Amino acid sequence: MLDACRLEVAPAQRKFVPPVAQSLAEVYVHPDVARPRLICDGEGGPEEFYLKLGYRKRGLTDDGEYLGDMDLTG
Structure with missing residues (x-):
């Protein structure tokens, strides 16, 4: 820590x-x-980190960055 x-x-x-x-x-x-x-360099970066948590890609921002969401209902 x-x-x-x-x-x-x-x-x-x-x-x-x-x-x-x-x-x-x-x-x-x-x-x-x-x-x-x-999240530290060398661990796949933020995209891989959030996908492993269950986030899904849901489009792109005007700057070309991915938008993500997570289903919290189930």
């Missing part, structure tokens, strides 16, 4: 991604709604 807490995102991403320690604190405070996830 300490190695994860030492990770930093690129400066341009900092406004979108909280530090790992903050994310872990949110999971501790809200375990019923927050789940920790960590």
Whole structure:
């Protein structure tokens, strides 16, 4: 866990991604709604990560990025 807490995102991403320690604190405070996830280079990237969780590709954004969804009814 300490190695994860030492990770930093690129400066341009900092406004979108909280530090790992903050994310872990949110999971501790809200375990019923927050789940920790960590994606590192060399592990297939975010697309493979989300597909393994059960997300499905549902189209593209105007920028060419995939949109995904997950069936939460069953």
